[in-house]
Amino acid sequence: MTRTADIVIVGGGVTGVSIAFHLAGRGVGKVVVLERKFLAAGGTGRSVGIVRQLYPTPETTQMVRRSLDVFQRFGDTVGGHAGYTGCGVLIGVSPAMRPQLEKTLTLQRSLGVRAEVLEPSDASRVDARIDTTGLGAVLYEPESGYGDPVGVTGGYADAARRRGVVIEQGVEVTEIARARARVTGVVTAAGERIEAPVVVNAGGLWSPAIAALAGVTLPIVIGRHPVFIVERDAGFGAPHIVYLDLAGGSYVKPESGGLTLTGSLTDDETQHPMDPELLGAEVGLNEAEAVLERTSRALPRLADARYRHGYAGAFDITPDWMPILDESPVHGFWIAAGMSGHGFKLAPAVGEMMAALIAGAEPPVSAAPFRFDRFASAGTAGTFASSYLR
Ligand SMILES: Cc1cc2nc3c(=O)[nH]c(=O)nc-3n(C[C@H](O)[C@H](O)[C@H](O)COP(=O)(O)OP(=O)(O)OC[C@H]3O[C@@H](n4cnc5c(N)ncnc54)[C@H](O)[C@@H]3O)c2cc1C
Known part of the structure; x- marks a missing residue:
């Protein structure tokens, strides 16, 4: 069986559902989230959920500020319970x-x-x-302080559904279809093909394996x-x-x-x-x-x-302990991964940025430090502590 979508997001962690919510808010067409187990089954469900603001760069500071604003008013701006304390x-x-x-x-x-x-x-x-x-x-x-990663994931997922996003759990992506250097859709473990010009890898701990399905190597x-x-x-x-x-x-x-x-x-x-x-x-x-x-x-x-x-x-x-938020060398195949242990607190801003980039709009914060190709240049090595101070 073959279906079509405008955008398929692979992974139903906090990153994937935040992207879905923000994409739907831009009216980009039919968005489908495929999650192989259940929402927040990956790193999100095991997260400690700490939200600190100490970040070393203007862009990460702006992102955590935007995220904190969302956590503080989650019930009003997204809906549901972020459990933010x-x-x-x-x-x-x-x-x-x-x-x-x-x-x-x-x-x-x-x-x-x-x-x-x-x-x-x-x-x-x-x-x-x-x-x-x-x-x-x-x-x-x-x-x-800290929030509830499972609660935030549920809140974004419910809000995304209200905006028309289809979220399917228990659906594993096993193939990423390409024609030349362009993505054309995904195939699930049940053999179903979903044709889509845009596929987003929000696979967290599985993101390197998902990227490999598209012939892309992630430095993760x-x-x-x-x-x-x-x-x-x-x-x-x-x-x-x-x-x-x-x-x-x-x-x-x-x-x-x-x-x-x-x-x-x-x-x-x-x-x-x-x-x-x-x-x-x-x-x-x-x-x-x-x-x-x-x-x-x-x-x-x-x-x-x-x-x-x-x-x-x-x-x-990633080598510099900062996410990759960018289109991969395979046209239409986007990466939102490499969260490096701090992806909960950035998830609202990551969703907002990815939706803008995919829609071809100006992102609210410069996406330059999160480009896919940045590791080609020297000076990108880091540690967990360098995600606080450099
Ligand atoms: C122990 C721990 C403590 C942490 N503490 C903090 C903290 O204090 N503060 C903070 O900000 N961050 C923290 N983090 C990091 C943060 O929780 C993660 O960066 C974030 O939750 C990652 O979310 P994600 O959606 O990108 O990935 P994930 O939550 O890993 O989601 C990926 C999803 O993709 C699904 N998937 C995989 N393969 C496929 C496939 N082929 N088809 C379909 N679906 C697939 C998986 O089942 C999974 O649900 C912590 C993480 C851990 C593990």
Whole structure:
């Protein structure tokens, strides 16, 4: 059987449904989202959901600002529940990182970011439980916090449907059809052909495999990032703030039920390639120990927390830890992937930008830093920390 669409989006994570919502808002014709399992079955469903605003470039700053505006008013502007909690975010940096932090914040303030650099000793007025010993400064972002990636995905999906988008779950794309250097549609595992002049790869952890179906090689590594869950003791008190310890190398995010999610900020995930099918696999206490030690240094009251469990997450990582948002060398085959571990907080702006680019309109933020061909030039190597400060 053969059907037709104007645009097929492969992948029903937060990226794919945000793109679908924004495309439908531009009236570009029939948009179909194909998701091989269920919405948010990939990295989105395993995300920690932190929304920080510290970004090193004007474009990423503008994107996270636009996204934060959406998270804060999600019910009104999209519909549904983003679960956004603006509890504030503290980011600790080493003395050596402080000059760069101050320079970056000057740029960010000019673009509307509300944040202040605190002396380490002053961080106690935000959350007295953070241990700032040895830090050079602490950045305080009062509007930042965390959201619910599954809720945001559901909200965008419902809103996209209301705009006429067709979302099909349990449908895997197994072929991307081309004629010469142009995409002509997709074929599903059930053998159905959907003809379309535009196909968007929003496959997250599977984006390199999906690109390969079109003969395109993505410079993306799927790197393992385990997440550990601990239960705060009964006397812990009010939930702690979101704290990202760039100097010590760990983060903590409060979760409901007295739980805290934590993980590493210094391990180089590119050195730990992972089969995305292992997403969610159980992780034992032995692997958690090094990170829990760092977490306990950053937030000593967590030293008595009880280890509940851990799971394997993974990031789709580009060489500079920034997304690829561009048309590929195969005409009509677009890439929105390589989110490099921070694709939740950027998803609203990514959807907006991709929809503009695909529709041939001016994007709201310059797309130049996200071009597909940028890795051909030197100086594009990065780390997770370089997605905060460079
Ligand atoms: C452990 C962890 C913690 C994170 N923490 C944060 C955070 O604190 N803040 C933040 O901003 N970001 C965070 N991220 C990153 C963020 O969650 C991701 O970048 C984002 O959710 C990726 O969404 P996506 O839609 O691009 O990809 P995915 O969610 O991976 O979606 C891709 C979808 O494509 C589907 N698919 C794959 N192959 C096919 C096919 N052939 N046909 C059809 N469908 C297919 C998959 O089933 C999947 O649902 C974290 C990620 C992880 C894993």
